Amino acid sequence: MASEQRLAPRDFIPEPALRRLPWYLAYVTLLRKRDVEYVSSTQISRDLNVDASQIAKDLSFLNIKGKTRIGYEVASLEAELEDFLGFRRSHNALIVGVGSLGGALIQDSGLEQFGLNIVAGFDINPDLIGRTLCGIPVFDVRELDLRRRQFAADIGIITVPVEHAQSVADKFVAAGVKALWNFTPFRIRVSDDIVVQNTSIYAHLAVMYNRLNMNLSSGRQ
Amino acid sequence: MASEQRLAPRDFIPEPALRRLPWYLAYVTLLRKRDVEYVSSTQISRDLNVDASQIAKDLSFLNIKGKTRIGYEVASLEAELEDFLGFRRSHNALIVGVGSLGGALIQDSGLEQFGLNIVAGFDINPDLIGRTLCGIPVFDVRELDLRRRQFAADIGIITVPVEHAQSVADKFVAAGVKALWNFTPFRIRVSDDIVVQNTSIYAHLAVMYNRLNMNLSSGRQ
Numbered sequence: 001m002a003s004e005q006r007l008a009p010r011d012f013i014p015e016p017a018l019r020r021l022p023w024y025l026a027y028v029t030l031l032r033k034r035d036v037e038y039v040s041s042t043q044i045s046r047d048l049n050v051d052a053s054q055i056a057k058d059l060s061f062l063n064i065k066g067k068t069r070i071g072y073e074v075a076s077l078e079a080e081l082e083d084f085l086g087f088r089r090s091h092n093a094l095i096v097g098v099g100s101l102g103g104a105l106i107q108d109s110g111l112e113q114f115g116l117n118i119v120a121g122f123d124i125n126p127d128l129i130g131r132t133l134c135g136i137p138v139f140d141v142r143e144l145d146l147r148r149r150q151f152a153a154d155i156g157i158i159t160v161p162v163e164h165a166q167s168v169a170d171k172f173v174a175a176g177v178k179a180l181w182n183f184t185p186f187r188i189r190v191s192d193d194i195v196v197q198n199t200s201i202y203a204h205l206a207v208m209y210n211r212l213n214m215n216l217s218s219g220r221q
Numbered sequence: 222m223a224s225e226q227r228l229a230p231r232d233f234i235p236e237p238a239l240r241r242l243p244w245y246l247a248y249v250t251l252l253r254k255r256d257v258e259y260v261s262s263t264q265i266s267r268d269l270n271v272d273a274s275q276i277a278k279d280l281s282f283l284n285i286k287g288k289t290r291i292g293y294e295v296a297s298l299e300a301e302l303e304d305f306l307g308f309r310r311s312h313n314a315l316i317v318g319v320g321s322l323g324g325a326l327i328q329d330s331g332l333e334q335f336g337l338n339i340v341a342g343f344d345i346n347p348d349l350i351g352r353t354l355c356g357i358p359v360f361d362v363r364e365l366d367l368r369r370r371q372f373a374a375d376i377g378i379i380t381v382p383v384e385h386a387q388s389v390a391d392k393f394v395a396a397g398v399k400a401l402w403n404f405t406p407f408r409i410r411v412s413d414d415i416v417v418q419n420t421s422i423y424a425h426l427a428v429m430y431n432r433l434n435m436n437l438s439s440g441r442q
Contacts, residue, residue, distance in 0.1 A: 104325030
């Protein structure tokens, strides 16, 4: 692994930096829409409240150089960020659990703009199986293996009730999926070669409630 | 502030601990459904892959004590976690931007189970204004101030295109909202007394793509 890391240094960006890049992307997209041509890291720093040296360091992972006193070309920076973040490529994904949240994700056309192409849904509910949702077919979860190969999907999205999270993760891995996007608050366990991204929006709710109560009870209304 | 902190120590849980509590909740809910009566931190540790001493420390913020050699009573732990996390209280929220993601959140009945009660949506699109979505009325965004007071909502959810994120945040704050749940990748800026929770699911996508490419290119298929 060590030698491979040296061969592909661009890929080995630390997660905190990686998570800041979409902020910069959102910001430069905004600038481009306003016909701004150049932006300096100082200006990004001021508008996004991130340290300027941090920004320069984060952007050093990209194939782009800023010009002295002028900064980065907005259109190039936007394209480079989109490319680096993988938003310009299409990634086929399957989703198990076409209930409330799963159905919502299938409907969210925003995901497609960010390169996520949900090609099929799966459920155990006979009322859903055989139907389509925004043009996406819903299959019996028993067809996961077959359909995974058919659609050549590398990503599996888990939006099932918490008690089924682990078994769905296992089914996805057995079917050959390489990355799992887990929307349940359950900590699924898979082998190290499978990428797991946990997105528990309910955990974010808990943090927000707690901080809100803290503020309200300290009387800073 | 310092003296108030001492008066309400239970509230001042560090964010990393706070974010782990929903994992424990999901897990004990699962155990309760399986009619398990007691659980030890060792068992939680084994199943969730979190250090046992970490678990004990996290749970020390709650009003619950485990019994020696038996552990925590599952039903009490579940109730205490739900209560502490604010999931048992109803929090009124308004949402600006009833497009793809906003509509999806309104439809996600899961949020209500976690105490989030979306009472009204707002948009600038005349085709949406005046309609209802899953029983939730959609108003003109110019009515934000009036409706905020009418519904006594403390939470504002932002699901607008990135270029409108800051102006919507400003409108929410002016209308009297105390917490903002920002689903855009834009880093909104508000005064310190307003809670901001950023949930950019697209940033999670970027992390997943990057790690997936790393694994695929290192040949660990």
